[in-house]
Amino acid sequence: MHSSRPRGRTWISRIDRYLLAHVSRLPGGDHDVFFRRLSASANQGKLWIGTAAVLALFPGKTRRAALHGLLAQGVASTVTNVVFKTLLPRARPLPEHLPVFRFVHPQPTSSSMPSGHSASAVAFAVGAGLVRPALGVALAPAALGVAYSRVHTGAHWPSDVLFGSALGAGAALVTRHWWPVRPPIPQTTRSWTSAPQLPDGAGLSIVVNTLGGSFKEETAAALQEVFPKAHINTVQPDEDLVQRINATADFPGTLALGVWGGDGTVGAAAAAAVERSLPLLVLPGGTLNHFARDAGTGSLKDAEEAASKGEAALADIGVVTAERGLPGNPEVSELVMLNTSSVGLYPNFVRRREHLQPALGKPLAGVVAMFRTFTAGTPTTLTVDGVEHKVWIAYLGRGRYYPRDHAPLIRPVMDDGVLDVRMITADETFARLRLLWSVLTGTVASSRITHLREATEARIDAGGAPMALAVDGEALAGVRSVTYRVRPRALTYYSPHPNR
Structure with a gap:
């Protein structure tokens, strides 16, 4: 008579029972209480959410590592509990497999395969460690302790923990791909x-x-x-x-x-x-x-x-020529642009980001501000250098700004001779979903909805409805078309010499 169970599961089950038997023979002691409490602290990811909250108090890479750890944990938990626990139903260890004082009560009712606790623990530790390796090393003992505690308390078979840990590490790697490391910002140079x-x-x-x-x-x-x-x-x-x-x-x-x-x-x-x-x-x-x-x-x-x-x-200056009024009788205004100009929802995004940045830090403030701005925003139809687009944001910087994504902040060179032209468009199908997904995953710069280039001249036409134009934070309403050009090294400005 042949067994109906797959041969692969048979040898996995044998190894699981062999390893669990060794765990069951460990002498009792204070470590049983420790592992039981450690396991309980990780229920619903509470341990990692609390850790992330503490890490978020420290700006820079530490806060960014906490954000990536939480994102990786969220992905690992969703994939584990929604997908694999449904596809791989498996009974959990029974009371006879472990001493009664060690066996967890009540026993979880979901599938044993894979371990969600292990997936979340490893995802958070690896996700944070990919951003800040020293932090990952510090978190590794806690993550491994949570993973082992699931076997020690009889909540999972060893193979459940190994599979869950692999899923957690994979989620961290995928998450890191979503949030690529930003290239270094060039050093400040002056002419x-x-x-x-x-x-x-x-x-x-x-x-x-x-x-x-x-x-x-x-x-x-x-x-x-x-x-x-x-x-x-x-x-x-x-x-x-x-x-x-x-x-x-x-x-x-x-x-x-x-x-x-x-x-x-x-x-x-x-x-x-x-x-x-x-x-x-x-x-x-x-x-x-x-x-x-x-x-x-x-x-x-x-x-x-x-x-x-x-x-x-x-420093270079930008010259902005805006046409307002009726098409046959335009009113022309010429402005000097030292920093940036924008059309669309960019001013709303900047105001929200600057408001949130002190509390959340730059990366997270940018994500939250983008979600708030574009969830309810409406794209504008514009013709940019002769090509029609549906545009969420049209942004022009006088000089290259960094980072090279939707949230430029720093301009290390003041006389590079170019306009930094950036657009986020709604030309593609499911434009709003594409935009919000790219914001969530940190892939705005590489998304198809984002257009990055440099130029010495640019022109934007509003078409039927006049547009609102912002130049260095000053609003200009009723604009029908606007052109930009660069005057290289036209401005002399006082700047402290670093070698004084």
Whole structure:
């Protein structure tokens, strides 16, 4: 008479019973309580969720490792419990296989094959370790302890644990493919040039926009203390900003133009400085201070030292030409772009990301912000350089930004001569699902919905409905078409020299 069971399962069962018999003969002691409690702590992934919460308190790679560990655990748990436990029904060990004081009560009712606890434990440890190897080594004893505890307490056969552990490791590797390691950001480089030395602000005229994000009543007095010989012109909300900037730049004896305000104010001041061949000193007066950060003058101390020593560099500027009004009678506006311009949902995404970043860190804040922005967002039909697209985001940066995905943050080179053109499109079928899946898996940069390129000129046409355009954070409504071009090394700006 032949057995109906597959031959493979027979030899696996024999090995399982052989190994479990050795475990059953281990003497009782405090270790039984330890493994029982360790096993219980990992129920529903509580142990790993708690560990991830602690690791998330430390920014950088540690927080990123926790995120990857949780993602790997989620994938491993889903595959194990939803797929394999259904496909591979198997009875769990019986009470006679282990001493009664060691056998877990109540016994789980789901299939024994494979071990979900083992899959989750190994997935979290390996997933975190792929991002931060030292952390993976530290977590390995806990993961192996949880896996072994399932055999020690009679919840699983040894082969269940081995198969579950393999699934966990595989889930971690797949997850790591979803969240590729970002290539290193190039080192900051400058094209250094000469500029007038401004000791105590002598020859410096500063325009201060009271609508700047960090303006206070004492701002002008504080600037005057840092630059006692400077001419300071404070612009009130009811005054014409561009006129006051030009008046400040034309003040007698002006050798350099300083600006205190947001990125839009800095752009207007840059236009005045370029027109008059004046070097620009950018002071950190806005909410985000993108250009000041990239220029190295993110603090008043750095700005003062660079100005007093005449340390300066060259930067490209972007020239944005926007057409508004009726097609037959357009109104043309020309703006200087120092940082970025965008059409579509990008401004909403940036605001959400900046709001969430202090609490969640950059990677997770970007994921949450993308989900919130694009779950309810609607793509816009645009013609970009003659090709029609349905666009979630059209983003142009003046210079190469990093990382090379949907959330550019850093620009190490200020005079590379290019526009950083990025689009996330909705041209493909199931566009919204593709977008959200690529955000979840960290594959936005490599997805078919993402288009990355560099150019020296670009044009966007709105077609039927006018679009809202943002240039350095300033909104321009009713735009029918916009063109971008680069003026190489047109701006001289003060920047502290690293070898001072």
